[in-house]
Amino acid sequence: MPWTTLRLRVETPLFCGDGDPTSAQVRVSSIRGGMHFWLRAMAGVLAGKDLDALRRIENRVLGSTEAVSPIRLRIPAQPRFSTEPFPDFLPRAQSPNNKWISYLLGPGLTAWEPRDQRKGLPGATKITRAFTPPGEEFDLRIKLVGEDRDAHTVALGALWMSLVFGGIGARTRRGFGGIRITGVEGGSLLDWPENALLSPGLDFYENTKSLWPSGTASRAMPALMAIAEKAGLPKRVHDWSAPPTYPVLSKTRTVAGVSGGGTFPDWVNVLIQAGEELRHFRASEFTPQVMYSPKVKTREWLEVVHDEDRDDFALGGLGLPIVFKKDTEVHADRGEGQEAETLRRASPLWLRPVGEGDEWRLFSFAFLTEFLPEEEVGVHLWRGQGGGKRQSRELTVTTEDSHALVREWIEGITEAEGTAFVP
Known part of the structure; x- marks a missing residue:
């Protein structure tokens, strides 16, 4: 089978x-x-808790150490990258762009640049890593090998899902690494129409209230069911009566929605508002005595960290660790005392600017999974300086906390005509 080329355009900075x-x-x-992540999410409604069957499906569709993948991918030429610390979307001047987009980028990709008094330049947050800027285009070449048409079909569905809902690189859960499939060259794949793999328009996201293999990905479901049957799974859809232990596409175990009110003129304005909204959503307690702006702190900092009798740390349901200060952090961890191992727990909330031209919205979605699936994993306050931090008292973060927070966010954002959480 010949190579087919997808033309991809970077929509938001790609790290x-x-x-x-x-x-x-x-x-x-x-x-x-990304394809592995979204394939597991697609297959989860069939595999349920049978992780061995899930692995067999994954190996057949995307290959393993013992079997060649039935889909080959090549990037013939790299897009241009930038090392500009203050690009147009994150100018050095104090502006909503710099404050709120850098808030979403996080400390792993940014750092504070002090004021340069000799040049009259203000202090501002800068980008510390090279990135592929929005507007850059590159090709992804695809070749389907072997005779397993079911595997080919499911692999293309996973690729489509990964680019339409996910992205590439770091901070995709906070709106970065967005990719649009703009063209197909070299013939259709699997006799699909050539436009079947193109990214959908804004109306597709506006009509998405939960995550399910819709659009092009729906073409993959009959093939996925055939593969699942060959993997020994019964012919039924797993209902997940309890929250899944991993992200699963489901009409009841996911939630999604776009921002209400008018559209934004570009992705930059989407993320400016998203960053400010998220900051106020996480930290809603007005605290006038602080020296920074906005003058807000989290309820957990004020009422839990500083109260030895409180352990209800719902904020952790949006992801861990949380670093309050250099000497105060909250971690998911395994074990106790000095031997405890700190762990990461990714945020269940995904944010993505969607649209084209001068009409954009914020698309938010979440997988309603177990927050801490392993019984031996706990949540603790950690105190101390640098490498001397030590596990302190135990805190409580529940799956219900996590689900309530993401539902509150999505309901608030979708119903708001203006700002949802910014006073």
Whole structure:
């Protein structure tokens, strides 16, 4: 089968590299990583808690150490990257762009640049890693190998889902690494119409209230069911009466929605408002004595960290760790005392600017999974300086906390005609 080329356009800054902060490359491995995530989510409604069957499905569709993948991917030429610390979307001047987009980027990709008094430049947050800027285009070449048409079909569905709902590189859950499929060259795949793999328009996201294999991905479901049957699974859809232990596409175990009110003129304005809304959503307690703006703190900082009798740390349901100050952090962890291992728990809330031209909205979605699926994993306050931090008292973060928070966010954002959480 010949190679087919997808033309891809970077919609929001893409942070993808091999650890070198001075260069950025879009790697096939990163795209494949996204395909694995979304394939597992697609197959979860069939595999349920049978993780061995889930692995067999994954191996057949995307290959393993013992079997060649039935889909080959190539990137013939890399898009241009930038090392500009203050690009147009994050200017040095104090502005909503700098404050709120850098808030979403987080400390792993940004750092504070002090004021340069000699040049009259204000202090501002800068980007510390190379990135592929919005507007850059590159090709992704696809070749389907072997005779397993079911595997080919499901692999294309996973690729489509990964680019339409996910993205490439770091901070995709906070709106970065967005990719649009703008063209197909070299013939159709699997006799699908050539436009079947193109990214959908804004109306597709506006009509999405939960995550299910819709649009092009719906073409993959009959093939996925055939693969699941060959993997020994019964012919039924798993109802997940309890929250899944991993992200699963489900009409009842996911929630999604777009921002209400009018559209935004571009992705930059989407993320400016998203950053400010998220800050106020997380920290809603007005605290006039602080020296920074906005003058807000989290309820958990005021009422739990500083109260030895409180352990209800609902904020952790949006992801861990949470770093309050250099000497105060909250971690998911395994074990006790000095031997405890700190763990990461990714945020269940995904934010993505969607649209084109001068009409954009914020698309938010979440997988309603168990927050801490392993019984031996707990949540603790950690105190101390640098490497001397030690596990302190136990806190409580529940699955119900996590689900309530993401539902509150999505309901608030979708119903608001203006701002939802900013006073």
